[in-house]
Amino acid sequence: MRDYFPGLIHLGDAVQFIDLFANVTDRGRLFEDFEYDEVRQLARHMPCYRAGRGTVLIGEGEDGDFGLLVLSGRIGVVKRNAAGQGKRIGEIGPGGTLGEMSMIDGQVRAASCIVEEDAEFAVLDREELTVIIADDPRLGIKVLVELVQHLSGKLRVASSRLAEALAV
Amino acid sequence: MRDYFPGLIHLGDAVQFIDLFANVTDRGRLFEDFEYDEVRQLARHMPCYRAGRGTVLIGEGEDGDFGLLVLSGRIGVVKRNAAGQGKRIGEIGPGGTLGEMSMIDGQVRAASCIVEEDAEFAVLDREELTVIIADDPRLGIKVLVELVQHLSGKLRVASSRLAEALAV
Numbered sequence: 001m002r003d004y005f006p007g008l009i010h011l012g013d014a015v016q017f018i019d020l021f022a023n024v025t026d027r028g029r030l031f032e033d034f035e036y037d038e039v040r041q042l043a044r045h046m047p048c049y050r051a052g053r054g055t056v057l058i059g060e061g062e063d064g065d066f067g068l069l070v071l072s073g074r075i076g077v078v079k080r081n082a083a084g085q086g087k088r089i090g091e092i093g094p095g096g097t098l099g100e101m102s103m104i105d106g107q108v109r110a111a112s113c114i115v116e117e118d119a120e121f122a123v124l125d126r127e128e129l130t131v132i133i134a135d136d137p138r139l140g141i142k143v144l145v146e147l148v149q150h151l152s153g154k155l156r157v158a159s160s161r162l163a164e165a166l167a168v
Numbered sequence: 169m170r171d172y173f174p175g176l177i178h179l180g181d182a183v184q185f186i187d188l189f190a191n192v193t194d195r196g197r198l199f200e201d202f203e204y205d206e207v208r209q210l211a212r213h214m215p216c217y218r219a220g221r222g223t224v225l226i227g228e229g230e231d232g233d234f235g236l237l238v239l240s241g242r243i244g245v246v247k248r249n250a251a252g253q254g255k256r257i258g259e260i261g262p263g264g265t266l267g268e269m270s271m272i273d274g275q276v277r278a279a280s281c282i283v284e285e286d287a288e289f290a291v292l293d294r295e296e297l298t299v300i301i302a303d304d305p306r307l308g309i310k311v312l313v314e315l316v317q318h319l320s321g322k323l324r325v326a327s328s329r330l331a332e333a334l335a336v
Binding site: 079080081082087089100101104105107110111133137138140141144145147148149151152153154155156158159160161162163164165166167 | 247248249250255257268269272273275278279301305306308309312313315316317319320321322323324326327328329330331332333334335
């Protein structure tokens with residue numbers, strides 16, 4: 001498995017965090033259709049890290065093929081507008097995900113993700129997702145449905161904020 | 169198969185539109201990993217309709233368990249802000265999708281979708297998607313990956329517009 005963040009404290013795979021994993025995923029109503037064994041199987045594919053306040057986990061415009069599942073702490077999402085000003089367009093806490101767009105569509109990072117409160121998180125990349133889908137399509141389908149639900153939730157929030165922010 | 173829009177011209181399932189279907193899906197870079205037979209199989213689950221300008225296909229706040237694949241025309245996306253004013257937050261043309269959030273997450277419609285140029289579209293509901301996944305997990309996975317890519321694209325657009333629209 002790749003080391004995604006050589007500069008950060010690597011905590012091993014998510015299996016040892018299985019209770020925290022199950023706990024945040026419960027809280028976020030993630031994995032509601034997952035058996036415990038399936039969460040465990042998924043966790044084996046996800047290395048975990050700890051990062052302190054101010055750490056830039058994802059940089060807008062960079063390449064990247066992995067997503068993050070936040071286990072603890074808080075991560076802010078900042079996007080530059082056309083004038084180059086950084087706007088804080090959202091925040092993600094335990095049970096939330098980051099970076100899944102680039103993981104799936106292969107395009108560059110849409111925004112920067114910066115740790116606002118010391119955070120622990122698990123990483124899933126495109127290659128591991130492909131392995132999961134190939135080895136166990138049933139589990140792969142559940143992971144994809146989770147991704148769709150996360151994106152859907154974020155798009156709902158972004159749409160609401162956009163409807164508020166638009167002048168006309 | 170349910171009749172989703174009793175008031176509209178029902179055009180049968182999407183199989184007879186297979187060329188149009190393949191054409192718009194090409195244009196939208198949809199289904200790039202789909203075999204022709206898989207597109208055909210999917211099309212069997214998707215009834216098609218035609219709707220004139222001004223038709224409200226989806227109403228914000230309503231229940232709904234289906235998504236639309238736009239084959240022709242243009243559909244505007246309008247969302248009310250807290251003050252009750254309708255804001256046009258986007259538009260969808262051929263190859264684009266609408267309503268996939270409620271199809272997947274079961275929550276109410278996040279916005280209204282109103283035909284701006286006479287449109288043809290194909291419908292996929294949660295039950296048919298479940299049937300596809302159960303009958304042919306490989307095809308189900310491809311459909312889910314498509315949904316993730318569509319949502320990802322929309323979230324990228326919404327995030328950009330939000331970064332522009334936010335004052336601070």
